[in-house]
Amino acid sequence: MNAFSGETIRKKLLHECDVHTLLRLPTGLFYAQGVKANVIFFERKPASETPWTKKLWIYDLRTNQHFTLKTNPLRREHLDEFVRLYNPANRHDRKATWGTGPSTGSGRTDESTGPQGRWRVYDDAELIARDKASLDIFWLKDDSLADSDKLPPPDVIAQDIVDDLEAALEQFRLIAADLTGSAETA
Known part of the structure; x- marks a missing residue:
């Protein structure tokens, strides 16, 4: 019996497919509370000596978001920003909303430089260099861990x-x- 590890599967997926987008969903959305879920968007490609995945765009709908099945369920409008940024008409013409620059001060971030932006790109070298090629990538500061007043x-x-x-x-x-x-x- 041939058992693949998660690392082997992720590396194979990144090599054999153009894995271009990952949507980090709130925990417990599809299964039990506390269970993390992601949606991975990719295109299967023909065999190649070099990996097909060059850039992975990630949208974080998990960090600092609190949805429940009864009182605050995830609705279609919660995905509007992701759909707009995904840019299905031309996914090669995307713009990050995360950057190291300052926010606009209005609670919203500048489209290209905000440290709280939920849309960020990683190149293939960054992905493979991660421990076990993990795709559990996050960059936003979790406010609930830093400020008990926001619980x-x-x-x-x-x-x-x-x-x-x-x-x-x-x-x-x-x-x-x-x-x-x-x-x-x-």
Whole structure:
């Protein structure tokens, strides 16, 4: 049995495909709370001695975003900036919203120089040089880790904990049922 590691799969994907865009989604969006999800956009290419991926554009919809399934669900309009920046008409004519320059002071960042911009590009050398070619890339400062005043209200935190524990309990029920050979769950 041939087992591929995550690193092997990522390097193979970056070499054999033009991996051009990664959308970092909020945790728990498709599965249980706390589970990270990304959408990877790529084009399969013919065999080549050199890697097809030259640049990977990343949009971070995860950092400093708080969505819940009931009270604040992700809606289409939350993706509007990503769709505009993705530039489907000509994805080779994209402009980063992240940079080392100052923000505009209005809470929004300058389109090309803002340190809080969610749209950033990485070249292939940067990607391969990362530990295990990890695509778990983030650059925005997580405000909740730095400023406890910006934490969600206690009832929201408590509900998130309950949701996480219920999801974990359900997973353990499924594992226990698999181990006992039973198709029933409690």
